[in-house]
Each structure stands twice: as structure tokens, then as C-alpha cells.
Amino acid sequence: MSAPLLSARGLKIAFGGVKAADGIDLDIAEGEIVAIIGPNGAGKTTFINMTTGYLHPQAGTITFDGATITGLAPREIVRRGIARSFQIPQLFTEHTVIENVALKVAAHRGFWHGFRPLLDGPTTAAAMAILDRFGLRDVATARATELNEGARKLTDIAMAMALEPRVLLMDEPTSGVASAEKFAIMDTLVAALRARGVTAVFVEHDMEVVERYADRVAVWSQGRILASGPPAQVLNDAAVLREVIGVEVKHATGPGGGDARA
Numbered sequence: 001m002s003a004p005l006l007s008a009r010g011l012k013i014a015f016g017g018v019k020a021a022d023g024i025d026l027d028i029a030e031g032e033i034v035a036i037i038g039p040n041g042a043g044k045t046t047f048i049n050m051t052t053g054y055l056h057p058q059a060g061t062i063t064f065d066g067a068t069i070t071g072l073a074p075r076e077i078v079r080r081g082i083a084r085s086f087q088i089p090q091l092f093t094e095h096t097v098i099e100n101v102a103l104k105v106a107a108h109r110g111f112w113h114g115f116r117p118l119l120d121g122p123t124t125a126a127a128m129a130i131l132d133r134f135g136l137r138d139v140a141t142a143r144a145t146e147l148n149e150g151a152r153k154l155t156d157i158a159m160a161m162a163l164e165p166r167v168l169l170m171d172e173p174t175s176g177v178a179s180a181e182k183f184a185i186m187d188t189l190v191a192a193l194r195a196r197g198v199t200a201v202f203v204e205h206d207m208e209v210v211e212r213y214a215d216r217v218a219v220w221s222q223g224r225i226l227a228s229g230p231p232a233q234v235l236n237d238a239a240v241l242r243e244v245i246g247v248e249v250k251h252a253t254g255p256g257g258g259d260a261r262a
């Protein structure tokens with residue numbers, strides 16, 4: 001691979017006796033879409049938290065575009081071009097969808113001076129263009145509390161995209177979303193990422209989603225990366241199946257084969 005855009009080397013962090021990262025090495029190329037899979041508690045969210053400055057690793061380095069970002073504050077990491085979305089969407093619930101996105105547009109462009117001038121012409125136009133890309137125009141004036149989970153997730157991701165990142169990290173973009181809606185959400189999301197050449201990393205528990213949308217999958221297990229490669233290869237690896245899919249099937253599928261998490 002040419003020089004990676006994002007690179008982690010020897011990342012370690014422990015909480016008490018729990019090694020949530022125990023020597024994470026990962027290189028991500030510009031434009032790649034990488035899925036992170038692994039059992040509950042493997043350290044997937046911890047990796048996102050360390051990369052976005054919410055947690056500081058106890059050892060190791062993270063490099064973005066050739067510069068070390070380890071230990072920087074979340075705000076500075078966003079400024080440099082890395083944004084994130086959350087497992088539980090972080091929306092301003094009393095505000096509308098367009099206001100939520102406009103707030104990020106304004107903050108990113110330095111337009112924001114309190115909430116009043118938020119919906120000025122240029123900010124509204126920029127926010128609406130983002131809503132269009134995410135298929136959210138129809139709910140632009142809905143309050144965040146009125147949205148279904150799929151629209152809530154997309155709004156959270158649209159807010160992160162308003163920061164015009166080069167890298168977007170997403171924690172379970174389809175969790176809590178009805179099975180039938182997952183692919184539609186991922187189609188919209190991946191099209192928006194590809195259109196801008198945004199590099200993406202997403203934590204995912206649904207193997208169909210991983211197979212369909214990830215260029216590469218990295219498998220987390222007890223704070224380490226067990227395997228990394230194309231989904232077709234990794235998802236057929238016996239050690240991966242035992243460690244991840246076995247756990248996932250037990251965890252995610254009820255006796256009738258339905259998706260208990262949806």
C-alpha cells in the first residue's frame with residue numbers, strides 16, 4: 001500500500017486488569033472502507049475512542065497524514081480531519097434535523113456565534129446539500145426526537161460529514177436499525193463516502209453488511225487484531241469463525257434464526 005493515511009502502532013490501554021488494546025497495529029489507505037468486527041468487549045470502540053482523542057493510549061502511536069496525533073484533544077483531531085459518529089447518536093434532541101447538521105456546518109466553518117444566526121443562508125444551503133446526500137431532506141424540519149433509529153443514525157453521520165473529514169470513524173452505524181432498512185442506510189452512507197473519497201472505519205456486528213460494504217475487515221479479539229483482509233477471505237477463516245462469528249451467531253440470532261438485535 002502507498003503511505004497509509006491513518007496508522008496505529010503498538011496501541012495499548014488497560015482498564016484495571018482488562019486489556020482493551022494490547023498492541024494494535026493497523027494501516028488504513030486513503031479511500032479505504034474498513035470494517036472492524038469482534039466479540040463484545042474486544043476493544044473495538046476503544047480503538048475509535050483512542051483515534052479520536054476521547055481516550056489516550058498508554059503506549060503506542062497514531063499517525064494521520066504523516067503527523068502524530070496521539071494524545072491530542074478531540075477538537076484538534078477533528079480540526080485535522082478525523083470525525084466520528086457514535087453507537088448512540090449524539091443529537092441535539094430539541095432541535096430539527098437541519099439545525100443539528102447546520103450547527104456542525106457553522107462550527108466547522110467558524111460561522112457559529114451562539115444558536116440564533118445558525119440558519120443563515122450559506123449555512124442552511126450547505127446543511128441542506130448534506131441532507132440531500134443522506135436522503136434526509138424529507139425530515140429536515142422534524143425534531144431529532146421524532147426520527148426512527150435509521151434516520152437518527154444517518155443524521156448523526158451527516159453531522160460528522162458536515163465537518164468535512166478525510167477520515168470518518170463510525171461505531172455500529174446499523175445497530176438498532178430494522179434489518180430491512182440496514183442495506184438502504186449503508187447504500188446511502190457508502191455512496192456519500194465514495195463521492196467525497198472519505199476514508200472510513202466502521203464497527204459492525206452484521207456480517208452481511210461487512211461482506212457487502214467493506215473493502216477490508218479487521219477482526220478484534222481481546223485487544224488484539226486476530227486477522228485483517230478482504231471480507232470474502234477473512235469471514236471464511238476458521239479461527240475468525242470460531243472467535244467472532246460463533247459468538248455473534250449465539251449473541252445475535254434467536255432460535256427462529258431472527259435477528260434479535262434489530
Ligand SMILES: Nc1ncnc2c1ncn2[C@@H]1O[C@H](COP(=O)(O)OP(=O)(O)OP(=O)(O)O)[C@@H](O)[C@H]1O
Pocket residue numbers: 015018019020038039040041042043044045046047220
Ligand atoms: N472508559 C472505560 N473505563 C473502564 N473500562 C472500559 C472503558 N472503555 C472500555 N472499557 C472496557 O474495555 C473493554 C473493551 O471495551 P470496548 O467498548 O472497546 O469493546 P467493544 O469491542 O467495542 O464491545 P461492544 O461490541 O460490546 O461495543 C471492555 O471490557 C470495557 O468494559
